Amino acid sequence: MQKDGSRKISKAVISRLPAYYRNLHELLEKDITRISSEQLSRIMKTTASQVRQDLNHFGGFGQQGYGYNVTRLYEEIGKILGVEESHKVIIVGAGNITHALVNYAGFHDHGFDFICIFDRNPLTHGLAIGPVPVRPLNELPAFVRSNKVDIVTICVPREPAKIYAKKIYKLGLRSFWNFAHTDLSLPDDAFVKDVHLLDSVLELSYMINEKNIPVDK
């Protein structure tokens, strides 16, 4: 941690934090309260030195020869990830993925509140998906100006996704959760987390050809 309280951490480390958090939760469920970097590295499918290096970014929670206190590590990583805070999330697009997101209780349990869905289709306006109202897309700018919005979720096809993301960026939002099958091409100060479902199943398809053998895990 820097003197001013800010942290300078690589995106690679950040991308592993949720998996640490998830696996530490599973350890606590099994009443495991202490773990060595070696044991944790096997769960995380990485090396013990990687684990030590990752966790040192956050001040380090371990003691030489004694291991990590699982409860403390879990709580601290949770704080770092902001799970104790509430995050207001809007969704662009009222399709199938939106239904799946809104209906999964896990998001709410970790502080993510879907507060409004915006869609272009007039047939969806005034409806609700789960408890979340669907409003006309052209009301989005006014909504963003008068409500706290932390994350915008993009659940529309490729071309509108790029267009809407740019417009929403101009409204001042910087955190995008993107389910469209494209990259959003936003300026560098936007943080975009992509969920490219087709990309992920294409990796499986690659592996199905048994002549394709990955050389490392």
Next chain:
Amino acid sequence: MQKDGSRKISKAVISRLPAYYRNLHELLEKDITRISSEQLSRIMKTTASQVRQDLNHFGGFGQQGYGYNVTRLYEEIGKILGVEESHKVIIVGAGNITHALVNYAGFHDHGFDFICIFDRNPLTHGLAIGPVPVRPLNELPAFVRSNKVDIVTICVPREPAKIYAKKIYKLGLRSFWNFAHTDLSLPDDAFVKDVHLLDSVLELSYMINEKNIPVDK
């Protein structure tokens, strides 16, 4: 490529291939038929030397000072990813994510056919989600023995996910597309591609604290 026709490629490279494929498709839509490794690296948000290294794994499709033929590169990566072949996919769990997957045409367009959904809940048996029938979970072993199944999609909560994945592994299946909020802990010869939605939004939540500044892209 090895003499026996097999390829030995790291998982890191494999994980980038679908993004190459997707971006090359977008270039073709814009009638761009030739591209340098420098230009491609900007789209892929990596370095030109990384692009050249990645594509060299597949025999290399570029010519010094001339760039890559986009059509040829797109088609070759498509072949490598197996998009010309049909892949039979089953799903365990008939919930919201399953609805979203079955109703997204993009999978079918790239050779992924959802052929059957299995669920424990008797109320779902005999129903269909989109065109895909839902059958009792205890019929899964017989189904796998008498039908070609390439990929099993896990769309159930954590504990059943781990149990069912192990059972399905024992039936001989090796390619798992996992949407459960856990790691499946399967033997090393299983290939598991995880879609951890909560992990991905937790990364965004981390970034929302403006004191958290990533040091690289």
